[in-house]
Amino acid sequence: MSTFILLTITGLGLGAMYFLIASGLSLIYGLMGVLNFAHGAFITVGSYTTWWTSVHVFEGVHSNLWHFILSALLGLLMGGIFAALVELILIRPLYARHIEQVLVTVGLQLAFVALVQGIWGPDPKSFVVPQWLHGTTDVAGAHIPNDRWIEITVAAIVLVLLQLFLRRTRYGLIIRAGVENRAMVQALGIDVRKAFTLVFAVGGVAAALAGVLSGVYFNVVGPEQGTSLLIFAFIVVVIGGLGSIGGSAVAAVVVALTQQYTNYYASAGIGDMVVVLLLGVVLLVRPRGFAGAVVGGRA
Amino acid sequence: MTRRRLLLDWVWPLAVFVALAFVPKLGFSIPKLFDQPISSPGTLTVLSACLLFGALALTYDIQFGYTGLLSFGHALYIAVGVYLSNIAITEWHWSFWPSILFTMGVAFVLANVLGYVSLRVSGIAFAMVTLAFAQAGAVLALKDPHHWTHGEEGLGADYTKLPKALVGIANTKNLYWLALGFLAAVFFIVRWAVESSPGRVWQAIRENEVRVEVLGLRPHAYKLQAFVLSSTLAAAGGIVYMLLYNGSSLGVTQPNFTLVLLLMVVIGGAGSRWGAVLGGILYTYLNDRLIAVGSSSAVEGLPHVLRTPLEQPLFLLGVVFILIVVFLPGGLAGLVARGRPSGLRKLEEAIRPGGATGGVVENPMTESQEGV
Numbered sequence: 002m003s004t005f006i007l008l009t010i011t012g013l014g015l016g017a018m019y020f021l022i023a024s025g026l027s028l029i030y031g032l033m034g035v036l037n038f039a040h041g042a043f044i045t046v047g048s049y050t051t052w053w054t055s056v057h058v059f060e061g062v063h064s065n066l067w068h069f070i071l072s073a074l075l076g077l078l079m080g081g082i083f084a085a086l087v088e089l090i091l092i093r094p095l096y097a098r099h100i101e102q103v104l105v106t107v108g109l110q111l112a113f114v115a116l117v118q119g120i121w122g123p124d125p126k127s128f129v130v131p132q133w134l135h136g137t138t139d140v141a142g143a144h145i146p147n148d149r150w151i152e153i154t155v156a157a158i159v160l161v162l163l164q165l166f167l168r169r170t171r172y173g174l175i176i177r178a179g180v181e182n183r184a185m186v187q188a189l190g191i192d193v194r195k196a197f198t199l200v201f202a203v204g205g206v207a208a209a210l211a212g213v214l215s216g217v218y219f220n221v222v223g224p225e226q227g228t229s230l231l232i233f234a235f236i237v238v239v240i241g242g243l244g245s246i247g248g249s250a251v252a253a254v255v256v257a258l259t260q261q262y263t264n265y266y267a268s269a270g271i272g273d274m275v276v277v278l279l280l281g282v283v284l285l286v287r288p289r290g291f292a293g294a295v296v297g298g299r300a
Numbered sequence: 301m302t303r304r305r306l307l308l309d310w311v312w313p314l315a316v317f318v319a320l321a322f323v324p325k326l327g328f329s330i331p332k333l334f335d336q337p338i339s340s341p342g343t344l345t346v347l348s349a350c351l352l353f354g355a356l357a358l359t360y361d362i363q364f365g366y367t368g369l370l371s372f373g374h375a376l377y378i379a380v381g382v383y384l385s386n387i388a389i390t391e392w393h394w395s396f397w398p399s400i401l402f403t404m405g406v407a408f409v410l411a412n413v414l415g416y417v418s419l420r421v422s423g424i425a426f427a428m429v430t431l432a433f434a435q436a437g438a439v440l441a442l443k444d445p446h447h448w449t450h451g452e453e454g455l456g457a458d459y460t461k462l463p464k465a466l467v468g469i470a471n472t473k474n475l476y477w478l479a480l481g482f483l484a485a486v487f488f489i490v491r492w493a494v495e496s497s498p499g500r501v502w503q504a505i506r507e508n509e510v511r512v513e514v515l516g517l518r519p520h521a522y523k524l525q526a527f528v529l530s531s532t533l534a535a536a537g538g539i540v541y542m543l544l545y546n547g548s549s550l551g552v553t554q555p556n557f558t559l560v561l562l563l564m565v566v567i568g569g570a571g572s573r574w575g576a577v578l579g580g581i582l583y584t585y586l587n588d589r590l591i592a593v594g595s596s597s598a599v600e601g602l603p604h605v606l607r608t609p610l611e612q613p614l615f616l617l618g619v620v621f622i623l624i625v626v627f628l629p630g631g632l633a634g635l636v637a638r639g640r641p642s643g644l645r646k647l648e649e650a651i652r653p654g655g656a657t658g659g660v661v662e663n664p665m666t667e668s669q670e671g672v
Binding site: 030034036091094095099100101103104105107108109111112113114115116118119120228232235236239268269270271273274277278280281284285 | 370417418420421423424425427428429431432433435436439440442443445555556559560562563566608609611612613614615616617618619621622625626629
């Protein structure tokens with residue numbers, strides 16, 4: 002039983018990261034039809050900025066909570082700025098050429114990983130976090146690592162904030178309408194391009210946050226970490242339905258828990274395989290995902 | 301077939317491949333391009349890899365460039381060639397030719413099954429399904445449930461079972477000829493396939509799938525043909541890869557392997573035979589060479605900020621790729637061939653002889669005479 006609880010809460014922690022990455026991917030695809038491979042780079046910007054700041058500005062000792070929070074905030078800021086710049090410089094000139102936009106983000110992702118490897122080396126860096134995060138809390142006999150609570154809480158807050166933003170603000174309204182029918186929004190005389198930059202920035206911040214949390218979760222940051230998280234986030238996006246934040250949240254939990262349980266109870270690695278096959282099945286049986294727009298319907 | 305096409309599509313390529321066959325006989329060296337003499341095993345190995353990747357890029361181009369299918373799972377079929385042939389030989393102790401035949405058979409069946417399923421969706425969804433299947437293959441090779449692939453260690457080939465002529469440093473030139481022969485075979489098969497009547501439908505699907513349906517054809521069957529041809533040739537390339545590198549390792553199963561093929565095809569020029577081949581050759585050569593440049597004395601002297609990116613071939617090639625996508629659609633080949641008639645126009649002309657509707661066609665008569 003205690004193993005099951007540990008698996009469940011660890012799965013939720015992993016699902017939290019999937020959700021943070023998938024929410025941005027999902028909005029970007031829903032609104033613009035771009036499958037954004039460069040999201041992996043946004044994750045890396047977040048995790049490496051936080052790591053770099055903590056080592057070079059605060060001299061490596063993260064036991065100070067405020068230093069950690071400041072480093073992380075800087076990471077989020079950089080993630081957002083980087084993502085907005087990517088949209089303005091690389092995606093916008095290729096407006097409405099979806100395949101080329103995907104290709105550019107693929108190129109950016111590959112080049113960025115190579116650049117990070119060139120500057121800081123291919124080995125993962127140890128990510129120092131406040132002392133409390135190294136401890137465990139006992140829940141019904143299971144020793145739960147404390148960082149899992151942070152991941153789950155942060156993702157829940159982001160989910161609520163995103164929903165509020167989408168439902169209560171004018172830009173949220175434009176984004177939701179754009180996901181449903183972009184041509185109609187433009188016909189009403191609204192400049193959707195501002196919304197494009199905005200979803201990239203929001204997605205970039207969320208991805209950077211996932212990067213910071215992945216550092217907390219794995220205790221290291223590495224150049225390839227973003228890519229490996231990205232593949233599962235893609236799966237979450239597609240299963241959850243493109244353009245649907247709620248769908249992404251549900252799918253993130255389903256995917257992460259399936260992965261955790263199967264990896265433990267069946268055999269390590271089988272969980273990853275079950276999840277990718279789940280994606281294949283969902284796409285073929287129900288191309289819309291749990292909720293949201295038709296996949297590939299906008300080609 | 302006109303005389304011009306005969307020359308361009310068959311005679312010139314054949315002449316180029318025959319000329320390339322004499323490369324291992326060259327005694328001199330080209331100092332800036334290669335460290336060692338041309339006929340040395342070191343240089344020949346690099347050249348063999350270039351030729352092989354030229355061929356692999358071309359197999360990917362059948363799907364991406366000619367049919368407009370963006371797959372992120374092409375590596376799966378290459379990996380089947382690389383791993384299955386080696387497992388049959390080394391782990392199951394089969395002899396060489398049965399292993400090869402078995403591998404090709406499995407690849408053909410697998411391509412049919414997975415292609416049939418994946419092609420039920422299109423566009424980005426197709427890309428995701430292919431990525432998922434390839435990822436499943438990658439996990440299988442990594443986790444190695446039957447102790448066949450040896451996971452991260454990789455599986456060295458049992459060289460006693462391989463043909464004698466393909467083993468050992470002294471026989472590097474034979475491996476070079478094998479890679480060259482494979483490239484030539486793929487090149488002519490692709491030429492034959494894309495100019496056949498189904499091949500024209502592939503290109504029409506790339507241009508506008510709905511119009512192909514309106515013309516009364518079923519795109520799914522044609523896309524499956526292109527997918528199976530491309531994947532089966534990729535598996536054959538995988539076998540050559542296994543022979544060239546004397547075994548199998550996990551690199552070929554990774555999603556990045558497919559992405560690199562995509563880079564090659566786009567840099568060279570999608571939908572162009574020479575483009576894809578040159579893209580593959582150039583990419584492989586630069587990837588190998590830039591590492592040497594990165595550690596050369598000229599770069600050593602540069603400040604740190606400039607030096608670091610120069611030492612990372614994938615960074616430079618990725619940047620080149622982005623620039624080409626943004627500024628040079630059609631890649632390097634696009635520089636040469638501007639304004640050729642598109643695939644859809646060719647198909648429409650083929651179906652209605654002489655019925656070029658609007659648009660400037662270079663020579664409607666010769667195009668329609670080649671018809672379906």
